[in-house]
Amino acid sequence: MQDDGFVPLFDGKTLHGWEHVDNDAGWSVKDGAIDCDGAGQGRNWIRTQRPYADFVLRLEFAIGDGGNSGVFVRSQLDGRPAYNGFEMQILGDHGMPASPKSTGALYDAVAPAHNVAKRAWEWQDVEITCVGPRIAIVLNSERIVDVNCDEHDLLVNRPRQGYIGLQNHHTPVKFRNVRVSELAG
Numbered sequence: 070m071q072d073d074g075f076v077p078l079f080d081g082k083t084l085h086g087w088e089h090v091d092n093d094a095g096w097s098v099k100d101g102a103i104d105c106d107g108a109g110q111g112r113n114w115i116r117t118q119r120p121y122a123d124f125v126l127r128l129e130f131a132i133g134d135g136g137n138s139g140v141f142v143r144s145q146l147d148g149r150p151a152y153n154g155f156e157m158q159i160l161g162d163h164g165m166p167a168s169p170k171s172t173g174a175l176y177d178a179v180a181p182a183h184n185v186a187k188r189a190w191e192w193q194d195v196e197i198t199c200v201g202p203r204i205a206i207v208l209n210s211e212r213i214v215d216v217n218c219d220e221h222d223l224l225v226n227r228p229r230q231g232y233i234g235l236q237n238h239h240t241p242v243k244f245r246n247v248r249v250s251e252l253a254g
Contacts, residue, residue: 073250074250075125075127075248075249075250076248076249076250077247077248078117078233078247078248078249079103079244079245079246079247079248081098081101081102081245082098082101083098084096084097084098084103084115086117086118087103087115087116087117087118087235088115088116088117088118089113089114089115090112090113090114090115090116090146090150090234091111091112091113091114092109092110092111092113093113094108094109094110094113094237095107095108095109095113095237096115096237099243101245102131102243102244102245103115103235103243103244103245103247104241104243105138105235105237105241105242105243105244106241107237107238107239107240107241107242108237109237109239112149112150113237114141114150114234114235114236114237115234115235115237116141116144116146116232116233116234116235117232117233117234119232120143120230120231120232121142121143121199121230121231121232121233121249121251122143122199122229122230122251123199123200123201123251123252123253124198124199124233124249124250124251124252125196125197125198125199125249125250125252126140126142126195126196126197126198126199126233126247126248126249127194127195127196127246127247127248127249127250128140128194128195128244128245128246128247128248129192129193129194129195129244129245129246130159130192130193130195130242130243130244130245131190131191131192131193131242131243132159132160132161132189132190132240132241132242132243133161133189133190133240133241134161134163134189135160135161135240136159136160136161136189136240136241136242137159137160137161137238137239137240138159138160138235138236138237138238138240138242139151139156139157139158139159139176139235139236139238140156140157140159140195140197140233140234140235140236141154141155141156141231141232141233141234141235141236142154142155142156142157142197142199142204142231142233142234143155143199143227143228143229143230143231143232144156144231144232144233144234145228145231145232146232150232150234150236151176151177152177153227153228153231154227154228154231154232155175155176155199155204155224155227156175156176156236157173157174157175157176157195157197157206157214158170158171158172158173158174158175158176159172159236159242160172160186161186161189161240162184162186163184163186163187163188163189164184164186165184165186166184167180167181167182167183167184167213168180171184171186172184172185172186172208173185173186173195173206173208173213173214174214175204175206175214175216175224177223178221178223178224179214179216179221179224181206181208181213181214182211182212182213182214183211183213185208185209185211185213186208186209187209192245193208193209194208194209194210195207195208195209200252201229202217202218202219202220202229203215203216203217203218204216204218233249
């Protein structure tokens, strides 16, 4: 099933098509959403079965106050996916100032233009576009990040291809309507 060039990465019923990294603790499907209850130890995440290079990723997420998670793009299997690829940070930080570690940031590298995170457990929509060295993030209909990685000291040597993943950072989070459209390189 495709929608305007987008292919679902989540069928709304199972975790078919996702692979566990480190362990499978905390992940299930409830009420049509990928549900992470925060259980488990270590850095566990789920990832697509294959890597992607240039693409547009769209999804929705919901997180509680003080929650912590992320969406990995172009991440590798060895090491920390936030640094051997990219992580769009997800926090329960509605109303807080924007920083390189706030919701919508390219974690620990690029702060969003401003923090547009919604209140706890409200569904939020995100679009992450990766084309060559450029990464753009639109959160809740506002463009908050647009960076050329070749012009950023912390991002210049990061990969141009890797896995899409969802992070278990030991707090509950939900994801739904996860879909991707691959772009010609």
